[in-house]
Amino acid sequence: MALKDIFRNYTFFIDGVLFTGDIYEVEIPKMRWKVEEYRGGGMDLPVEVKLGHEKIEVGFSISAHSDFVISRYGLVQGEQKIFKFFGELISYDGVQKGVQIEAHGFIRELDQGSVRPGEKTTAKAMVSCDYLKHVIDNKVILEIDALNLRWIVNGVDRNAATRQLLGLA
Secondary structure, three states: OOOOOEEEEEEEEEOOEEOOOOEEEEEOOOOOEEEEEEOOOOOOOOEEEEEEEOOEEEEEEEOOOOHHHHHHHOOOOOOOEEEEEEEEEEOOOOOEEEEEEEEEEEEEEEEOOOOOOOOOOOEEEEEEEEEEEEEEOOEEEEEEEHHHOEEEEOOEEOOHHHHHHOOOO
16 A cells, blocks of 8 residues: 555644644654764674664744743753644545654744744744653554653563663662
């Protein structure tokens, strides 16, 4: 089947407030490994060694000049907010699935754009996250909790042994 799981629609919440109609674009977090190249004696080629995850960010654009969003930029360290994305996937055969992405963090960058008469203004924000949960069709696919050293993929906690070895479990 060619056309499978295409985003058809979505909504976005910031700190519990719904932005339907104002949200213009949501940038789903890129997942990247922090790696270091290593080539020791007797190795024919270098390999990349995983050293952990790169930082996680969520981006969004809104088509409103929002005092609510602007005021969320001025939070102090540790004053995280919850950003939630709810999406609808559709396949050509009519099968629908829900997508939920929940991220905890703070707005680290806010670009309020340019203003021109008679034109729509778009503000863009980047959120620095310490928690991410990605759910597809009511199944938790990925959950990362940086502060509690949790990295769960399809229900398997990949950091359980690490927490045990560090005396955190």
